[in-house]
Amino acid sequence: MSVAPTSTLVVKVGSSSVVDDDGRISTGMLDKLATEVAACRRDGMSVVIVTSGAIAAGRPQLGIEAGASVDDSVLRAASAVGQTSLMRAFEIALAAHGLLAGQILLAPTDFMFRNRYLKSRGTLQALLQLGVVPIINENDPIADEEIRFGDNDRLSALVAHLIEASKLILLTDTAGLFTADPRVDDTASLIEEIIEIDQTLEAAAGGPRSEQSKGGMASKLAAAKIATWSGVETVIAFAGRDHVVVEAAAGTPGVGTTFRAKDQRLSARKLWIGFALPASGRVVVDDGARQALQAKQRSLLSAGVVAVEGGFDIDDAVEIVDTDGQVFAKGRVRWTSADIEANAGRQTAELPEALGDEVIHRDDLVILPQ
Numbered sequence: 001m002s003v004a005p006t007s008t009l010v011v012k013v014g015s016s017s018v019v020d021d022d023g024r025i026s027t028g029m030l031d032k033l034a035t036e037v038a039a040c041r042r043d044g045m046s047v048v049i050v051t052s053g054a055i056a057a058g059r060p061q062l063g064i065e066a067g068a069s070v071d072d073s074v075l076r077a078a079s080a081v082g083q084t085s086l087m088r089a090f091e092i093a094l095a096a097h098g099l100l101a102g103q104i105l106l107a108p109t110d111f112m113f114r115n116r117y118l119k120s121r122g123t124l125q126a127l128l129q130l131g132v133v134p135i136i137n138e139n140d141p142i143a144d145e146e147i148r149f150g151d152n153d154r155l156s157a158l159v160a161h162l163i164e165a166s167k168l169i170l171l172t173d174t175a176g177l178f179t180a181d182p183r184v185d186d187t188a189s190l191i192e193e194i195i196e197i198d199q200t201l202e203a204a205a206g207g208p209r210s211e212q213s214k215g216g217m218a219s220k221l222a223a224a225k226i227a228t229w230s231g232v233e234t235v236i237a238f239a240g241r242d243h244v245v246v247e248a249a250a251g252t253p254g255v256g257t258t259f260r261a262k263d264q265r266l267s268a269r270k271l272w273i274g275f276a277l278p279a280s281g282r283v284v285v286d287d288g289a290r291q292a293l294q295a296k297q298r299s300l301l302s303a304g305v306v307a308v309e310g311g312f313d314i315d316d317a318v319e320i321v322d323t324d325g326q327v328f329a330k331g332r333v334r335w336t337s338a339d340i341e342a343n344a345g346r347q348t349a350e351l352p353e354a355l356g357d358e359v360i361h362r363d364d365l366v367i368l369p370q
């Protein structure tokens with residue numbers, strides 16, 4: 001086995017960069033990516049690729065026109081066909097540099113169940129140590145409509161945390177994040193550095209640009225939020241730019257939009273609760289509880305609970321909202337929704353004995369970026 005590399009990049013490339021409008025895999029783009037991966041590896045880094053494009057590449061092979069409305073099972077079938085072609089193309093492109101590709105298909109449940117999460121991490125680490133370039137996509141053929149990632153941006157951010165990557169590079173069809181939509185406003189300029197992702201920025205991010213791309217800027221911002229919250233610097237840059245991966249890795253000015261990482265590194269458990277587990281309901285809390293949770297990192301007690309929305313079980317994840325309806329935290333409950341509702345507002349001393357003291361223990365609680 002080779003020596004474990006000191007830093008790992010997660011490079012995500014979208015459908016619109018990998019597949020052209022006719023559904024042909026862009027071998028030029030894959031060759032360029034493979035050349036950049038090889039250069040990064042010569043510089044002592046290792047690279048994980050998260051790629052989209054399976055559905056876009058599979059559709060024409062099955063005679064399904066872009067934009068045609070077809071059953072979801074047919075799209076899943078298209079992804080199964082396209083994924084094979086995509087992997088073959090990556091295999092050929094990497095082989096030209098003496099590199100091996102290894103495919104991993106992930107579903108949200110792989111991040112929800114801790115044993116699968118650890119297993120995915122172990123396999124990725126083994127691939128990297130063996131010098132293989134892992135190529136990841138969502139497991140579209142078995143994706144559940146309700147809980148699928150749907151875009152690979154969030155998936156790539158979770159992968160970056162999973163393997164404690166040094167950088168997440170989101171390659172797309174624009175140069176980065178602009179002050180306004182450059183398609184309609186010619187005074188728009190590239191924002192080179194972002195320290196904090198706030199609501200103004202989120203409002204400025206537009207939807208997808210093309211038929212092929214699922215995510216758009218809003219989903220890239222959401223991914224950057226997850227990654228930077230887990231201590232991973234994130235860069236959004238133009239996939240077609242020369243040496244984009246090498247320059248983004250080196251932090252070359254003007255390469256795209258860079259989001260600075262937070263100093264904190266959320267534990268795997270907290271990131272998992274905050275960003276991977278879907279919320280099964282909501283717990284509304286009063287101002288005192290919000291303060292205690294946010295400023296003092298306390299556990300949530302029944303005394304601070306005002307109301308419950310939805311039905312959920314012990315260990316389910318819920319959003320925690322203040323009385324203005326603002327979601328500010330997420331956590332895993334130790335009580336059922338029925339018990340929380342029945343005891344809302346009660347002091348701990350007044351609780352039935354069978355219930356523990358905490359509705360949500362502080363170890364299971366994540367304060368979300370606002």
Ligand code: GLU
Nearest residue numbers: 052053054055151152214
């Ligand atoms: N996983 C999907 C595919 O490979 C695409 C998701 C995305 O566009 O981000 O076709």
